[in-house]
Amino acid sequence: MKLLVAGLDSAPPDLLFSRFIDDLPNIKKLLSESIYGPMKSSIPAITIPAWMCMATGKTPGELGLYGFRHRKKNDYKDIWIAHSLTVKEKTVWDYLGEKGYKSIAIGIPPSYPPRKINGIMVGCFITPDSSVNYTYPQNVKGEIERVVGDYIFDVVFRKDERDEVKEKIWEMTEKRFELIRHFIQTQDWDLLWFVEIGLDRIHHAFWKYFDENHHLHEPNSRYKNVIPDYYKLLDRELGKTLKMLDEDTAVMIVSDHGIKAMKGCFAVNQWMIDEGLLKAEYGNGVRKFEQLNVKWDETIAWSWGGYYARVFLNVKGREKKGVVRLSEYEKIRDDVAEKIKSIRGPEGEKWRTEVYYPEELYPIANGDKPDIMVYFDNLSWRSAGTVGWESYYLLENDTGPDDAVHSQYGVFSLKMPGVEAGKIAECEIYDVTPTILKMFGIKADLMGRSLV
Amino acid sequence: MADEVEVKIPRDVYDKIEERIRDTEFSSVDEYVTYVLREVLASLEEEEEKVFTEEEEEKVKERLRALGYLD
Numbered sequence: 001m002k003l004l005v006a007g008l009d010s011a012p013p014d015l016l017f018s019r020f021i022d023d024l025p026n027i028k029k030l031l032s033e034s035i036y037g038p039m040k041s042s043i044p045a046i047t048i049p050a051w052m053c054m055a056t057g058k059t060p061g062e063l064g065l066y067g068f069r070h071r072k073k074n075d076y077k078d079i080w081i082a083h084s085l086t087v088k089e090k091t092v093w094d095y096l097g098e099k100g101y102k103s104i105a106i107g108i109p110p111s112y113p114p115r116k117i118n119g120i121m122v123g124c125f126i127t128p129d130s131s132v133n134y135t136y137p138q139n140v141k142g143e144i145e146r147v148v149g150d151y152i153f154d155v156v157f158r159k160d161e162r163d164e165v166k167e168k169i170w171e172m173t174e175k176r177f178e179l180i181r182h183f184i185q186t187q188d189w190d191l192l193w194f195v196e197i198g199l200d201r202i203h204h205a206f207w208k209y210f211d212e213n214h215h216l217h218e219p220n221s222r223y224k225n226v227i228p229d230y231y232k233l234l235d236r237e238l239g240k241t242l243k244m245l246d247e248d249t250a251v252m253i254v255s256d257h258g259i260k261a262m263k264g265c266f267a268v269n270q271w272m273i274d275e276g277l278l279k280a281e282y283g284n285g286v287r288k289f290e291q292l293n294v295k296w297d298e299t300i301a302w303s304w305g306g307y308y309a310r311v312f313l314n315v316k317g318r319e320k321k322g323v324v325r326l327s328e329y330e331k332i333r334d335d336v337a338e339k340i341k342s343i344r345g346p347e348g349e350k351w352r353t354e355v356y357y358p359e360e361l362y363p364i365a366n367g368d369k370p371d372i373m374v375y376f377d378n379l380s381w382r383s384a385g386t387v388g389w390e391s392y393y394l395l396e397n398d399t400g401p402d403d404a405v406h407s408q409y410g411v412f413s414l415k416m417p418g419v420e421a422g423k424i425a426e427c428e429i430y431d432v433t434p435t436i437l438k439m440f441g442i443k444a445d446l447m448g449r450s451l452v
Numbered sequence: 453m454a455d456e457v458e459v460k461i462p463r464d465v466y467d468k469i470e471e472r473i474r475d476t477e478f479s480s481v482d483e484y485v486t487y488v489l490r491e492v493l494a495s496l497e498e499e500e501e502k503v504f505t506e507e508e509e510e511k512v513k514e515r516l517r518a519l520g521y522l523d
Contacts, residue, residue: 081516154515397520
């Protein structure tokens with residue numbers, strides 16, 4: 001048994017399984033021979049930690065990873081960025097390696113710096129650039145450069161250079177698949193798992209041109225087919241790749257989360273200032289949270305922006321100038337959470353806002369966790385940490401790409417010899433590692449279940 | 453009580469610690485030694501995990517900001 005895992009960052013079930021499927025002959029054929037269905041992601045549904053939740057079978061709380069950045073020792077400003085060494089739990093390639101199985105792991109976030117495995121590891125998009133060592137073993141880097149030239153880890157969205165961004169993403173994806181096919185042909189492997197980040201970047205950068213219901217939709221834009229065209233590119237590249245596999249090789253498609261239209265951005269810190277939770281003044285003009293003169297000794301809570309909001313309470317004895325006493329912590333946290341849940345949309349419409357407490361959400365909440373995690377209107381509204389806006393409701397993002405936000409459900413499919421094709425009603429990101437381990441006959445005590 | 457093992461330390465170190473923890477929240481030398489070793493190990497781990505140079509970290513942060521992961 002061999003297994004190829006195709007990780008398509010942010011692939012949503014509705015586009016991959018339904019809307020685009022008739023234009024994707026290779027994926028359509030594969031699905032007709034697979035078990036497949038929507039897969040519930042981790043909370044938060046974000047690239048880091050979601051891929052590692054998938055590859056370890058552990059929750060963000062157990063991993064101590066709640067996003068790309070974390071507070072350093074409860075500091076108000078200092079942060080650390082997640083990287084491969086911050087993952088302490090065993091990954092599926094670690095389990096396989098112990099049994100002598102060889103793995104090739106390409107671009108699975110976070111995989112910089114590359115870690116020693118029984119096989120090959122190639123760094124993901126948090127690799128600073130191609131001048132550093134981004135492979136294990138080290139000499140694979142030279143091989144990659146001989147095969148594809150300058151390897152591309154990621155393409156960053158830039159508003160005014162969309163054509164260039166598009167071209168570069170195409171080039172990145174073609175190079176990635178060329179490398180994958182090179183490894184398939186030249187290496188000895190049992191598991192080959194790659195993540196293509198290009199799909200996520202394409203979704204975020206071009207969503208409004210394709211989605212007629214998006215509030216910033218531009219009909220008949222020359223970019224309207226970029227997203228469907230990129231799916232066709234993936235289908236072609238995947239098709240060429242699948243041709244190289246023998247009948248005994250199982251094929252899995254997975255995504256770390258889904259994607260949907262962004263309705264806007266909610267200026268959460270500005271709201272907190274007006275509610276008296278955060279003591280700072282803002283005048284006209286947009287400012288970053290870091291530029292504010294915060295009166296910490298009068299502040300109860302503040303927040304980080306992003307796809308979801310991380311709210312921190314200013315706790316006495318934990319934060320340098322904390323004011324919330326431990327004896328009042330639960331009550332104040334509940335009060336803040338209730339206030340957040342009662343926030344309505346720009347037209348006074350009710351939002352489906354979800355709030356979570358890390359230690360209730362996970363079996364254990366390690367590391368530098370927030371006190372409250374918030375999905376504004378079920379993730380349709382991002383949160384902005386910046387302040388000084390005319391309104392709390394921003395129709396465009398305050399940072400980064402404009403058009404799309406994450407959704408809770410990604411995809412899962414598996415074609416495996418001896419397993420009858422059919423739809424799966426529901427599965428979770430935590431089921432992937434138990435499924436792979438079962439396929440290789442390895443036992444481990446994990447919360448998820450095997451899907452085969 | 454968690455699983456424990458014995459470790460030997462020189463008498464003079466033991467005596468110094470005993471002196472040091474008198475009238476503190478530490479109730480035994482064992483407790484103090486465990487505390488200090490945990491602190492040392494944690495700071496070593498933190499040191500080992502500095503994988504980005506300052507310049508690299510700025511580069512990565514800038515990219516993450518442009519991608520909308522940081523604000």
